[in-house]
Amino acid sequence: MEIGIIGAGRVAKAFARQLLNTGYKVMISNSRGPQSMHSLVKDLGSGVKAVTTQEAAQAKMVLLAVQWNHLPLALSNLPPWEGRIVIDATNPSLTCEPYVNAVDLDGRTSSEFVAELVPGARLVKAFNTVYYKFLESYQQENHGRRVIFISGDDRYAKRECSEVVKRIGFMPVDLGNLVNGGRMQQLGGPLANLNLLHLHK
Numbered sequence: 001m002e003i004g005i006i007g008a009g010r011v012a013k014a015f016a017r018q019l020l021n022t023g024y025k026v027m028i029s030n031s032r033g034p035q036s037m038h039s040l041v042k043d044l045g046s047g048v049k050a051v052t053t054q055e056a057a058q059a060k061m062v063l064l065a066v067q068w069n070h071l072p073l074a075l076s077n078l079p080p081w082e083g084r085i086v087i088d089a090t091n092p093s094l095t096c097e098p099y100v101n102a103v104d105l106d107g108r109t110s111s112e113f114v115a116e117l118v119p120g121a122r123l124v125k126a127f128n129t130v131y132y133k134f135l136e137s138y139q140q141e142n143h144g145r146r147v148i149f150i151s152g153d154d155r156y157a158k159r160e161c162s163e164v165v166k167r168i169g170f171m172p173v174d175l176g177n178l179v180n181g182g183r184m185q186q187l188g189g190p191l192a193n194l195n196l197l198h199l200h201k
């Protein structure tokens with residue numbers, strides 16, 4: 001499967017590397033266009049293609065990895081989503097550092113906000129709690145696998161996302177629907193910034 005990524009920064013690169021290591025193909029995009037990603041593509045190696053956001057958004061599964069305040073622009077002028085899967089790895093923060101405070105969304109979850117920007121997509125929230133350095137590292141340590149929380153309203157999308165999570169070496173933990181699960185895993189929620197290992201039996 002080819003997976004699209006909107007964003008080509010720390011999270012995007014770490015995720016792309018894990019995908020490429022496990023045989024996926026990747027289309028990666030940023031705000032400046034494919035020609036600005038020569039060295040990134042070279043660094044990531046074969047299986048990755050630098051594309052426009054419009055092309056990345058046409059993959060069957062698309063990861064969102066841009067900073068919160070860039071989301072509206074990054075998600076504008078894209079083709080209709082038509083049921084494709086969008087994985088929201090973003091946090092509602094004005095900096096990408098961990099342990100920061102969330103921006104005030106008037107009691108709404110960040111996923112509700114993102115859902116409005118991707119009408120018609122099957123939205124899953126995942127990968128937002130894991131620091132990019134852990135995302136790019138080997139996922140098994142001390143006999144456990146690193147946990148990735150998943151929330152969403154669409155079972156099919158969560159199943160597909162869980163398959164990717166498992167294949168790249170993490171342990172998916174389903175928290176339920178987008179609003180309630182999303183609230184737990186979003187910045188400011190009880191599971192934000194947790195780095196958990198699921199121990200093997």
Ligand SMILES: NC(=O)c1ccc[n+]([C@@H]2O[C@H](COP(=O)([O-])OP(=O)(O)OC[C@H]3O[C@@H](n4cnc5c(N)ncnc54)[C@H](OP(=O)(O)O)[C@@H]3O)[C@@H](O)[C@H]2O)c1
Nearest residue numbers: 007008009010011030031032065070074090091096131132
């Ligand atoms: N850093 C972490 O450890 C971490 C962990 C979990 C979740 N997150 C969340 O994940 C998201 C990304 O974090 P990051 O650390 O990867 O950020 P980052 O390193 O700053 O990368 C952001 C990327 O977004 C791209 N971008 C900006 N505007 C765009 C647009 N209009 N269209 C397409 N791409 C655009 C940037 O491309 P240009 O350079 O071309 O503008 C850049 O490649 C944030 O919401 C953050 O809160 C971060």
